[in-house]
Amino acid sequence: MMNENLIEVKNLKKYFKISKHDILKAVDNVSFNIRKGETLGLVGESGCGKTTCGRTVLGLYEATDGEILFKGKDISKLRGNEKKEFTKNAQIIFQDPYASLDARMTVGDIIAEGIDIHNLHTGKERTEKIYELLSLVGLNKEHASRFPHEFSGGQRQRIGIARALAVEPEFIVCDEPISALDVSIQAQVVNLLINLQRNLGLTYLFIAHDLSMVKHISDRVGVMYLGNLVELASSGVLYDKPLHPYTQALLSAIPIPDPDVSRTRKRIMLEGEVPSPINPKPGCRFAPRCKYAKPICKEVDPVLKEVEKDHFVSCHLY
């Protein structure tokens, strides 16, 4: 694997202004990089800013502060043709296979949307390309003239994947592509994504809350809590030796298909609720629920530091 960085995110902040005094800090000071050809998993519970982070990286939301570099170029400074070129190189697969397809367009037109926008193919070539993409994701030629409502959830998700692949991107943000699907279909879609990566050399930012699925697909995993990236490590290391107290608690929640192990294992139960991301208090976001919390945790924001090689943690314990 090459070690060249495809995406670099530096101190990314995305705030939403709710009212005059209230600011929702959806993503606060997040930094990470994604190497060419790898999959970076991003996990965390609902509302922790994973999706906002993914969409901001693609420029769908305007970042409040910080830099997003794609191949060394800041995407917020791209204009005109350069911006169009970026949309051809970076794509997204959405969570909800029902909301992400326009019900009034045929599947062929949905898949060809990127082709039409970038004028990649026309006429017969366009039709050929649609058929090629349909077979790539395991659907039939005949499906091109159908409408989305005639398909099942898994089929629709594959249509969404074909749409993203139509412009031949290098980087795809997979925004919880499997969480709306049945377990039997999840494996089908994940394996399709892995095969596509192998054959086309794609780079993924894989957002999910299913920890075992993320372990299966990711090379490295980042854990988010309330807009902060709390831990970032290669997936093997993170799952074997989690350092951040939140990661430890999160990982202890994965069900193990072995009753003996499951019975003896100690489940770390977190006290209290996730605090509101609106006007957060200073200090570590996890401090109110952390059993190791020290006085410093409630005063100073911890920064992400490299504790071991390629293992980053944002915690005052290390």
Place this chain on the structure above:
Amino acid sequence: MESLDKSKFRIIGIDESEAETIVRPNLTYWQDAWRRLKQNKVAIFSLFLLILLFLLCIFGPYIGPDYKFQDMSVRNQGPSAAHWFGTDTLGRDLFSRLWIGGRVSLSIGFVGTLIEVIIGCIYGGISGYFGGSVDDVMMRIVEILNSIPYMIVVIILSVILKPGIVSLLLALCITGWTGMARMVRGQVMQLKESEYILAAKALGSDSNRIIFKHLIPNTIGIIIVYTTFDIPSFIFAEAFLSFIGLGIQPPKTSWGALCSYGQQTMDFYPHQLLFPALAICITMLAFNLLGDGLRDALDPKLRQ
């Protein structure tokens, strides 16, 4: 139980490619909507009734005597073979007058709605799509217009301008488009946050493409339904204004004006009121029932 011989069975296998086939015939959105509208007997009957009314408004006046022709020898006659719907106090044929009046009533209904749809869609579309302060200003204007009782506007305009079709349309449209604008704005605001619009943005499409390829096709069904409910309200408003004398002036006539004259002789010649009133009722009812049917047929959530 008799034991089954294995040789009676054979594995026929399964064709992999057949796993994803769809048996349902391939239908476009409009074909599917028409299929579902056809199943609704009441809506189809209303559609048939409306087409019949249109045809009568077009050809009806040529069947009997001219609508302005006064024959003093046949004043206030009841329905007969010579005058199907009878005659009025000036001996004019009511059958011809009814369809001439229908032309005015229906054209006010259609033209008024058309103006409303055009202004409402553009105004609401801009307001919803751009949002923010543009939306704030545009919606405050709508609210101010809405707070003026439309009856007052209509009466003032009818007094200032010469009463007639143009002043009537102007008065009805000046405040009438706000409902459509609000509806379109709501739809656009809801749609522009949807994931397929985000997907189109991620693919690099510009505002033009998003508006014409995604927003308009997805709101057109709701606009059509809203339109079918709006046409009868225009017809009703026209009838009401003509009835109180602010609308169509003689010798021209409309259903409302006919009702107004009929009402003066109601005690002695009830047929003079009955036929125009019936025409208004049937038209309103048919449009409303058709609108209901269209709403069921065009709503993508109700498709089976």
